[in-house]
Amino acid sequence: MKKWFVSQLKSGQAVTELFVLAEKTLSHKKDGAPYLSIALSDKTGRVRGVVWDNVEQIADAAAAGDVVRVQGHISEYRGGLQVVVKGLEPAETGADPADFLPATRRNPEQMLERIKALGQAVSSDVLRGLLDAFWNDAGFVAQFKQAPAAKKMHHAYIGGLLEHSLSLALLADRVAGHYSGIDRDLLITGAILHDIGKINEFVFDTNIDYSSEGRLVSHIVIGVGMLEEKIRQIPDFPKQTALLLRHMMVSHHGSRELGSPEPPKTLEAVLLNYLDEIDAKIKGIREFMESQDADAEWTGYHKPLERFFFRGTPETQG
Amino acid sequence: MKKWFVSQLKSGQAVTELFVLAEKTLSHKKDGAPYLSIALSDKTGRVRGVVWDNVEQIADAAAAGDVVRVQGHISEYRGGLQVVVKGLEPAETGADPADFLPATRRNPEQMLERIKALGQAVSSDVLRGLLDAFWNDAGFVAQFKQAPAAKKMHHAYIGGLLEHSLSLALLADRVAGHYSGIDRDLLITGAILHDIGKINEFVFDTNIDYSSEGRLVSHIVIGVGMLEEKIRQIPDFPKQTALLLRHMMVSHHGSRELGSPEPPKTLEAVLLNYLDEIDAKIKGIREFMESQDADAEWTGYHKPLERFFFRGTPETQG
Amino acid sequence: MKKWFVSQLKSGQAVTELFVLAEKTLSHKKDGAPYLSIALSDKTGRVRGVVWDNVEQIADAAAAGDVVRVQGHISEYRGGLQVVVKGLEPAETGADPADFLPATRRNPEQMLERIKALGQAVSSDVLRGLLDAFWNDAGFVAQFKQAPAAKKMHHAYIGGLLEHSLSLALLADRVAGHYSGIDRDLLITGAILHDIGKINEFVFDTNIDYSSEGRLVSHIVIGVGMLEEKIRQIPDFPKQTALLLRHMMVSHHGSRELGSPEPPKTLEAVLLNYLDEIDAKIKGIREFMESQDADAEWTGYHKPLERFFFRGTPETQG
Amino acid sequence: MKKWFVSQLKSGQAVTELFVLAEKTLSHKKDGAPYLSIALSDKTGRVRGVVWDNVEQIADAAAAGDVVRVQGHISEYRGGLQVVVKGLEPAETGADPADFLPATRRNPEQMLERIKALGQAVSSDVLRGLLDAFWNDAGFVAQFKQAPAAKKMHHAYIGGLLEHSLSLALLADRVAGHYSGIDRDLLITGAILHDIGKINEFVFDTNIDYSSEGRLVSHIVIGVGMLEEKIRQIPDFPKQTALLLRHMMVSHHGSRELGSPEPPKTLEAVLLNYLDEIDAKIKGIREFMESQDADAEWTGYHKPLERFFFRGTPETQG
Amino acid sequence: MKKWFVSQLKSGQAVTELFVLAEKTLSHKKDGAPYLSIALSDKTGRVRGVVWDNVEQIADAAAAGDVVRVQGHISEYRGGLQVVVKGLEPAETGADPADFLPATRRNPEQMLERIKALGQAVSSDVLRGLLDAFWNDAGFVAQFKQAPAAKKMHHAYIGGLLEHSLSLALLADRVAGHYSGIDRDLLITGAILHDIGKINEFVFDTNIDYSSEGRLVSHIVIGVGMLEEKIRQIPDFPKQTALLLRHMMVSHHGSRELGSPEPPKTLEAVLLNYLDEIDAKIKGIREFMESQDADAEWTGYHKPLERFFFRGTPETQG
């Protein structure tokens, strides 16, 4: 069991611990002596490392992607930390994969139960039947519980897809009643299923990355295929309902520029798009704020959103 | 009291009724005889009219913008209706202005009470005090109850600003609890006040149009001035709270392209922008759907949103 | 059998002929007398019409969309022609649908044979097998021969999809050999199949328009579904080949802005996108040039492409 | 008094001098020994520094932002210079702040007199009165003389706001008479006041940066508030003149994309926007040219303007 | 000599006058009788006309583009005027072309003298020589005096190019001294010559329109060709000066989006672009304001600039 994680490392500390050997490069010092420049990672982040001694032996001991046991101490280097490695060998079997990929802080089983319960509360037999078809597909459920919702930006961790889908469905549940004329069943079903294509858009064994299918076809097109497959298996599924669900999935990014071949053209699709945007952005900004210096009024620059964010300072308001 | 409104007129009908004389043009037929081409309006819409007889006398009887009593009958012309006018004279005094501008279908007093109650539920003394400062300003309240929220697109009618502000504040109330770390008081106060500048952005006596101030300065800048004025009157108003409120007003359009000099940089401002967008778009699309042929699966083309909308057909879903 | 088509009508002519009653509106003259304003269409275009006599009887005789026999004469009205209708009655049975929708000038059977032959020349058994699966699907072939390739702009007529697909496949055949490293089989298969989703994107019985499915889901997503269905039916279809074909279909519009969820990421997909663009634009510009005054150096303004086109004047060049 | 400034340092030189300790990071060498990586700045620029000895003692001696006395010598490192620090201690009191922030090369008092004189030449009593209200506000004048006009790009130094405002007002004076129908008084008053909000948009004690208010509200909104405050204090200030001035301030960036909630809608506002653009760009490009290798025909790449600039070579032209 | 111009026509008036027959269409009334729908124009504008009698004879009397003598009277039709034509025949010879195209209100000879004088004040022999080469080219001068500066928007009239070039050169003269480091000679020469390509970009005999060369190659490329031709004729013209002039012409639209293949990369080119923009926009907005209702505070909507413009109302300012 891991005791020390990347995010806990401090300059000066000695450490003997399991990490993923994320990168490995053999280099030479100016005097010609070889050394090994590496990167180590676990679920809390990534740290540079360097091997000065026994370089060749250690270089041969493991491949990038392997879980390894590292012995060394921590120093500071160019404003960050690095591990000066004394020893590195393949990890004994039995390492817990959950230690090495970032994961949701919430309980996946409980989240799954909660999202299923939301589905059970849908009053349309047809839509409840569709959701059941997904829950009865054990392979799907296993991946839906594991998959991240993104490579970075928001919910970029194991269980992130489930966490995001649940949060969005709960948000949809809150908002559905605010406007008359919204088909609540459709909105909630759409919220639960909108991103299912992501289970095949990403690979996430020791690292979260896009799959070839994800890059070549996109999770929207993958998801529509998964949806159509389940609908085909349900006898007499109403055609218009199927079309409305496919449309919600196709249009949930809101515009062509953002990857939806068609923009939302029903009230439920319009609402789903905005709520998805809210859940992704609010979660992403909060993750970003948490990753920053806790005392500062302002965060650093958030490149994708092109701005700094303000957290302010405590102030007595009476 | 008006009995017949523009939206109720039917081809073949005789009518004697009050309308706003929205437009008036003297023209000549091919044989040189003069005639008068006019437009008549009330709160339900606008209709073309034509005067063949007593043209000059009628032309002198009233100016564009006046409320007039019209006598004539309805015919069809180029796919629409027109009033063939036999008589037209200034309306007797006592016409109810509410008959001539489109207005909210809801009760303004009740809406006002409800939005005040939302403000009362704000737990911060300072913010409650700020809201009270607005409610205690009778001139403000009178305009806030009357003003439209837009010239067209959504809530473009008397009372529309209040209706939109209330709907947005209620929506904010629903959503505020969904995410931890949101300052609910700030969000709701921001929702109530975000568009107050619109009371001076529009003129709305017999017609809704932009004021010179609205076109030259924008409701965002007008609103910030109104907000700063009230804050100055409250002793020891906390500086950061004032700044956060000004920021929410400045940024509520979401981006520079949409008229906000700065984009949202706090969680509450980000959320306010999305919820405002939802309320405006969902209301606007529903108004558009209602204005269209009730039996058709698809609406006509919605130019500003560049798409058709789908309403579907009833379908038994079990 | 029709003798006179819309494009042949001339001012002054008397005519008794079949047309589609494309539009029908009952109006009233200034003196209150009713008249009927209609539009008539066939495969060569559309013309306005007006009924002054027997208005009500004629108004009841047929509905918009019906094929009708019209008796009247042609006059000029506001720079265009109109049919002054004396009589109008439902067409006797037996009218040839091909007379009423614009259609390809080429022979559909021959085009189909030619595109099949191109497919036969594909050397990969797997891809040839896939193409055969489509050709063996009689329902698909029937629609593929009929469908238009667009509502307007280019190939917007019965048989347009087949004509465009064949032209693109032949163009791909010419270009494939110009660059080394191109998978010719994949490129040609992709060219043949890239737009198959259009058979469900449009409805085209008496008029070409988007279907609900087309508007809500887009032909790209429809087409991927059709492709995946056929691939599933072929045992052991190579996974990477399936992925490459799905990618070509997904990316053939070239960018997200133009409706492709992912841009082209293989050489064949990049090439397919450019060649599709060439075939659509060159055909569209030529159709536009042909629709314009034959003697003028310059066409009128082409709105979608935002320019005038130059045809020049004959010039002896030695 | 400082003798040596950053821009004058040369490799090999020994130096004992005051600088701002702009940055401070404790690091460790590969052998575990600690060292201090710092940045030093003054009004002429910024230079890296390194402390190899007495590291911990020196690290505790001063905080980032302090003015410090540094003893060391200059070496070259990765294509730039660095100070190898032997000693570093808090500066004795009495250091001149003007030594540490870049400042205008021109005389602020003279510039102030000149801009006041321009205002005196305005013939409208009302506008002259408004300008006087600003000049009589000692707190405003003190900040107006100090504030920079930007964080970088152009006039990014102490006194830059005054220098830019004066240059713009003089330019407006030259151009005003070229076109008939321009209200010269309005244009010059607008030019003098257009950027006053910048006195609160920036903080500029030892470093120029955005203030929280600047980032959250923007200098345009801040400036309008300052303008409205002064106008309120002048009895019977003409409403339209107030509106025209507010509009010039609101619209002076020229378009929404550039931060103006409304684009210029009067001749004077249109002209002010262009002249402001000229003054900012010409000054910015000249500053950039001066910062580059004096002998080269071409400057390096100017990222914000996305181009290289050409200065050419002397050439006899007769 | 013309007495009545289009802009002076009033409803009810009888008129016998020369116009350009700008358009001519033979139509038929509902009863089958033919009539002629025409447009008449002169330098002050364009008016619709209609011929009810002697239609065929009049239709044959003249072709579109001819100057014709029209006899008739003025009536109002759909909110505008129209000429009810009684007689129409080819104009006797000797009509003054200046009556039929809109033209500058200023004296072309005086403007030419003034722009030449500006050129004479250039101190560089080489640039003065270049300008002389243009002034000595009688064919060029004749066209330069006649050409419009645009088809619409600004200076869209005979002599507009000269008027715009002179105004720009005078403006450049005013601004050149404001900044040090500007090559005044180069700036003024560039201002005088920047648009010379327009003499071939437009045709302007009885109507201002683009020439084929203008549409296919653009005035920028045409102008560079004219400039290079003159430079070639001057022995030992300095290469860098030639390059700087070509660059000013190439870049004077400011960006690729606006038609300049390269953006301005010298101080003089940057300045020329802004000043050209000022002169075009200020002139265009003023022309637009003058074309609008003189009493209204606001103009109508200016489509290309996407806004209304404000002229305000007279106000006593003390």
Added chain:
Amino acid sequence: MKKWFVSQLKSGQAVTELFVLAEKTLSHKKDGAPYLSIALSDKTGRVRGVVWDNVEQIADAAAAGDVVRVQGHISEYRGGLQVVVKGLEPAETGADPADFLPATRRNPEQMLERIKALGQAVSSDVLRGLLDAFWNDAGFVAQFKQAPAAKKMHHAYIGGLLEHSLSLALLADRVAGHYSGIDRDLLITGAILHDIGKINEFVFDTNIDYSSEGRLVSHIVIGVGMLEEKIRQIPDFPKQTALLLRHMMVSHHGSRELGSPEPPKTLEAVLLNYLDEIDAKIKGIREFMESQDADAEWTGYHKPLERFFFRGTPETQG
């Protein structure tokens, strides 16, 4: 003659070889000792180098841009290679320039013969005559054979312009017959000449870079000047043909945003633009793919095209 090229260097190797001294910077180690940081290049790429001994003597031995003989050995440094230089002196005369700039892998003479032959096959005497005028201009031919087609992205090597022009002309030849109504002669002539301005847009003696003329005027404007010059020398060259050729050159980038002052307005210009785009992109992507790790399914990120490219893995397809 060079034996070792940059792309062949391997860590650990000793080398004595000619390179271009592409960069040279004198620096100091932390102990104050000077060292020299350099870059060496040849036609296959660029490598960093460092000189620890005899630094000053070697620093004086050669200037950046010189061909030098380097003696040293290769080590690895920060993930790349570097040359640890022991000796460096100016190269003996007689170094072959072709060794130092990247060059086409194809035979320039053969390419020239082939492109001339394509021109000979043009049936129009006038166009053939124009091409001959270029081929008979020895200075032009020498540069046309040498010039690169770009600084980077595609065909960025000696002979690249000729290779690209030939490839495009051959592609045009393949495609010309696919559509009726294309003037094949014009298309092929345009393809051969479209980029001739590049011979002056670049300098390419020891390094490929933009010339001042290229940056200030662009190859499109340069090329039009060269074309007009040749056309002037041909008596009675048909005006319209000249205009069509100038238009093809002006518009071949396809849109203003991409540097064409006018977009393509003839069928041939439209086609030339697309084919040029195909040839540039397909070649550029293939060069990029070849520069990447040969075993990986995916290339690295292609910044200008904003995507990764997929090469896949070999797969048996039957």
